[in-house]
Amino acid sequence: MKLTVIGCGYLGATHAACMAELGHDVLGVDVDAAKVARLQAGEVPFFEPGLSDILRRNLDAGRLRFTTDHHAAAEHASIHFIGVGTPQEARGHRADLSAVYAAIDTLVPTLRGRHLLIGKSTVPVGTCAELAQRIAVLRAPGADAELSWSPEFLREGFAVEDTLRPDRLVLGTGPRPAAAEGADEPLAGAVLREIYREILEAGVPFIETDWATAELVKVSANAFLATKISFINAMSELCEIAGADVDALADAIGRDPRIGRRFLNAGLGFGGGCLPKDIRALVARAEDIGAPRSVGFLREVDSINMRRRAAAVQLVTEALGGEVLGRNIAVLGTAFKPESDDVRDSPALAVAGRLALDGALVTVFDPQAMANSRRLQPSLGYARSARHACERADVVVVATEWAEFVHMTPEELTPVVRERRIVDLRRCLDPGMWRAAGWDHRALGGVVTDTRVSQRTPSAQVNGLASEATTAAAVLG
Structure with a gap:
């Protein structure tokens, strides 16, 4: 099938390449000429495992191309995915829908005949109804532009898998006016089934619903996940005071099938471009439509998460005897989660920045997120390797659980540090190994017993839904 994808950022570029991988003829459209040029040259502008191979393979096969010419979209296809960003407003908590409106305003007047618009972006409930009114005003006489919404559920680091092997597909359609006899039936359901035929034949559930429900699915999933992560971090605050073991607690309550162990890892909390802005946008939207008490608890979820950053700075300060001014601090990891170069609302980078503001000499290293x-x-120091970052360090801080940090040994760092101190903000290290080597080991959330580390759910696995440990079904907005 011929498809267009409007917006070629993280969501759009991934979706375009994966639709081509399914055999469709795909045109990606974006206003950013530099981004389009890189994609057309086979370069992914961000880090996402496996995506570059799919991109190049389908460019070479002629099933995929990119352009800045918005008129080309209407000429290329009658099915258009909208995958533009919906970030948090600069001066508020609502979702910024300017890119969604711009995509509709640019595309709809160029359409002739019958077209289907399929939204992928994360939008507040009620957006489709507003867009439908906008489309009715903008469309040319005789043109028919049907609007539906099929939210994405991408996990950074697993976006290709989540597109080609999703755990569910959701399609929301709107009310269609009563039409005269012989009028065309809605396109969306039949079209989506054909586009995703290979995926659906593999047994992936296909949930058809209304606009409002489809709009709420993504933000509801992220709100639930954020709540679970903040819950265990709230318990870790209690455990620190009571002298309890938060990992053992998580293991015990996670055995309850109603709760589950995944994403019950205490630590620095969630960040990234999805969970924080999605829960804030949901609270703002609930207030707008007169239901502020329905999700008021998410304010505390957000507050608990932000407190972890302050607690992390305090833990590092305590490790240094109560003063960070003039001390050398190595921070390993700045991305909000492993297998990503995303530093939007990153707890790791926020902690590094705060320590620098307090007067520390902070040097950081991340395998992908340095640029x-x-x-x-820009005021932080940037190292070429973890070992380089730790040279003459008074304390080493593990802030993102990249595998190379989880598996590093004391013998690698002991020769280069000034003081043998390590602070584990993700509770991912083996404390026994570090203590046996003479290191002062501390972990955010209280003492980690030697027996607990091996029993924790591996953070590298759980952080797919978004360590947004950290987080997860988080998905790109």
């Missing part, structure tokens, strides 16, 4: 980190925090 993005430098753009946001």
Whole structure:
């Protein structure tokens, strides 16, 4: 089938490449000429495992191309996916829908005949109804532009898998006016079944519903996940005071099938471009439509999460005897989760920045997020490796649980540090190994017993839904 994808950021570029991988003829459209040029050259502008191979393979096969010419979309296809970003407003908590409106305003007037618009972006409930009114005003005489919404559920680091092997597909359609005899039937359900035929034949559930429910699915999933992560971090605050073991607690309550163990890992909390802005946007939207008490608890979820950053700074300060001014601090990891170069609302980078503001000499290293980190925090020191970052360090801080940090040994760092101190903000290290080597080991959330580390759910696995440990079904907005 011929498809277009409007918006070629993280969501759009991934969706376009994966639709081509399914055999469709796909045109990606974006206003950013530099981004389009890189994609057309086979370069992924962000880090996402496996995506570059799919991109190049389908470019070479002629099933995929990218352009800045918005008129080409209407000429190429009658099925258009909308995958633009919906970030948090600069001066508020609502979702910024300017890119969604711009996509509709640019595309709809160019359409002739019958077209289907399928939204993928994360939008507040009620957006489809507003867009339908906008489309009715903008469309040319005789043109028919049917609007549906099929939210994405991408986990950074697993986006290709989540597109080609999703755990569910959701389609929301709106009310269609009573039409005269012989009028066309709605397109969306039949079209989506054909587009995703290979996926649906593999047994993936296909949930058809209304606009409002489809709009709520993504933010509801993220709100639930954020609540679970903040819950165990709230318990870790209690455990620290009571002298309890939060990992053992998580293991015990996670055995309850109604609760489950995944994402019950205490630590630095969630970040990224999805969970924080999605729960805030949900609270703001609930207030707008007159239901502020329905999700008021999410304010505390957000507050608990933000407190972890302050607690992390305090733990590092305590490890240094109560003063960070003039001390050398190595921070390993700046991305909000492993297998990503995303530093949007990253707890790791926020902690590094706060320590620097308090007067520490902070040097950071991340396997993928160095360039993005430098753009946001140019005053930090940037190292070429973890070992380099730790040279003459008074304390080493593990802030993102990349595998190379989880599996590093004391013998690698002992020769280069000034003081043998390590602070584990993700509770991912083996404390016995570090203590046996003479290191002062501390972990956010209280003492980690030697027997607990091996029993924890591996953070590298759970952080797929978004360590947004950290987080998860988080999905791109």
